[in-house]
Amino acid sequence: MADKSSQGEPKPEANFAKRIDPTKEELSREQLQFIRQVEMAQWKKKTEKLRGRNVATGLAIGAVVLGIYGYTFYSVSQEKIMDEIDEEARTAKIHTSKTGAN
Template identity: 65%
Template sequence: MADETAPKSDAPFATRVDPIKAGLSRDQMYFIKQVELEQWKKRATKLRARNVATGLAIGALVMGIYGYTFYSVSQERIMDEIDEEAKRVRMQTPKSGAN
């Protein structure tokens, strides 16, 4: 049974039609435009969902970089304060050498 193939048919199935060359009526053209519009709407909703997900991912990445930058800059300020304190301590200690 598995070796049998489907019978061949000469009936056109899902063939592409060029509306300009096929000489379709106004009603047929209207129907084609309606079907194309519905297909476009279906694809647009899927694409919109992907775009939103991509936008949120990029936004999260940007906010992460922004937050990390603020964190690292605040750490640098602490290091500057430690350096200032070290300079003050060096200035207060007696210097060795001949004056």
């Protein structure tokens, strides 16, 4: 048997959701409640994605801060400038004449 649409009869139009502006059109309570439910579902989906990004960004910033903090302590503990200055002062004091005459 042949398809009816192939015989030249028009196909029925498919029903598509049309965009409406709830501020301009009168909507029933059920329609407004449905719109709120859909908006809430979309908002929850977006916030879950943003929360993941925020956590990743926070961890990255925290890792950088801890890295800088740790490196600072490491470099300060390795710093021997004050020890070298003290040692030079001791040797200079020993090598100077004890009579005070120049």
